[in-house]
Amino acid sequence: MTPASRSRLRRCLLILGRVALGLVFIFAAYGKLRPIGPAPFTAASFEITGSSLSLSTMTFAMEVDSYHMLPTWGVMFVARVLPWFELGLGLLLLSGIALRWAGLITMGLVAVFLTAIxxxxIGGLQINCxxxxxxxxPVSKLTILRDSSFFALATGVTIGAFFDTRAKRKPSSEAATAQVEGAVSADPGA
Amino acid sequence: MVSQLNRSLKRALGLATALVIAGFGVSANARIHRDPGQTAIPQVTVQQIEAGKTFGIKTAPIRIDTYTDFECPHCQDLYETVLEPLINDYVSSGKVYLVDHDFPLPMHPYAKIAAYYADAAAAIGRFPQVQQALFIHQAQWAATGKIEPIVAAVLSPAKAKEVEELEKSPVVHAAVQHDVEQGQALGIDETPTMYITHGGHRTPIIGVVSYPILRGYLDALLRQ
Structure with missing residues (x-):
């Protein structure tokens, strides 16, 4: 495999990884924000109103609270902020904008989820994920396995994004060096 | 004069009859107390037992079904921190209809017997007292298996005797089994599990939720 084809493959894998991760986060946000009651992915399930949002937030708050890790104000903060944060992160991953930072934040977030689960x-809490x-x-070995695979994917995307940026910078820095060298050789006084 | 005499005679006869009836009543009652083995055990049905484990009015806008195990520590926590204030704040005001279901887990050796006692108490309208006693003194009976004294302490001797008899009744056992089968049909395998139903939509809550958060959720539901 030539370095060029290897680089193409790496780029393809990076796009696949970030799109998959982005969709997971958008789906997770939708699950938390969508109105309670209507079947998922119907027109009614996208009609997010003030009262439907308040109910969705409180429903998610109950699930955050069942982990017994945060005080009531912390639970409410997470319930109000996390779904929108996940949506933003999902869109960033999907678009590829600021991918290194989006990847790093995703890694951190998934690590926090994984730790909580x-x-x-381990504490024997029988709760909803x-x-x-x-x-x-319910929280089970399967949910731990699933979140671990998300963490691995997020790690892969982050590493890939850093490599990709370096690879993109390398030719331009080489060109700059060449340009400088050219300028030096052209200078008769040198 | 004769008619007045007749009236007095009739009155005296009536009084004597009343006294005789009352005397029989007292003697019959005394006989029941003398022979505790002959306590009348009420005939109950599974439906009656289930009705005895509900709190509030059926037409309330929100229905909460709880599946609990009397020997499970998280269920004790749910009872003390959530269900008791919920009954005071939402059930009493007609906003929530609370339905209790037994879901004794196989890993708890005395949970099923405790459920039998609770359902026996439900059959005679004493479920709230026995439920409270079983949860409050959970550590005590869960260590020894001695449930009967805990139940008897919150009932009159006659009611305690009735509960003791009913606890062995196949109807009570069937009521507990019915609850378990209902829970299994819903896919429950952990306790406590709550189902909150409003407007035809049911939300499952696994584990213990803190009361302020549940209150916020119920208020949001009521605002819908």
């Missing part, structure tokens, strides 16, 4: 699983909004999805 493992902590509650709440990862993709309300629903009977």
């Amino acid at each position: 493992v902590h509650s699983y 709440g990862c993709f909004g309300p629903g009977a999805e």
Whole structure:
């Protein structure tokens, strides 16, 4: 495999990884923000109003609270902010804008989720994961495995994004060096 | 004069009859107290037992179904920190209809017997007292398996005797089994699990939620 084709493959994998991760985050945000009641992905499930949002927030707050890791104000802060944060992060990953930083933040966020899930699983807490909004999805080995794979994906995307940026910078810096060298050789006084 | 005499005679006869009836009543009652083995056990149905485990009015806008195990520490926590204030704030005001279901887990050796006692108490309208006693003194009976004294302490001797008899009744066992089957059909395998139903939509809550958060959720539901 030539360096060029290797670089192409790496870039393709990076796009696939960030799109997958972005969709996961957008789906997670949608699950937490969508109105309670209507079937998912119907017109009604996208009609987010003030009262529907308040109910969705409180439903998610109950799931955050069941982890017993935060005081009431902390639970309410997470319930209000996290879904929108996930949506923003998902859009950033999907678009590829500021990918290195989006990747780093995603890694950190997934690490926090994973820690909370493992902590509650080890502590024998029988609770809903709440990862993709309300629903009977108890914390289990399967949820730990799923979040671990998200963490691995986020790590891969972040490393890939840093490599990609370096690879993009390298030719331009080489060109700049060449330009400087050219300028020096052209200078008769040198 | 004769009619007056007749009236007095009739009155005296009526009084004597009343006294005789009252005397029989007292003697019959005394006989029941003398022989505790002959306590009348009421005939109950599973439906009656289920009705005895509900709080509030059926037409309330929100219905909460709880699936609990009397020996589970998280269920005790839910009862003390959530269900008790919920009954005071939302059930009493007609906003919530609370339905209790038994879900004794196989890993708890005395949970099923405790559920039998609670359902027996529900059959005679004493569920709230027995539920409270079982949760408050959970550590005590869960260590020894001695549930009967805990239950008897919150009931009159006659009611305690009735509960003790009913606890062995197949109807009570069937009521507990019915709850378990209902829970299994919903996919429950952990306790406590709550189902909050409003406007035909049901939200499952696994584990213990803090009361201020639940209150916020219920208020948001009521505002819908």
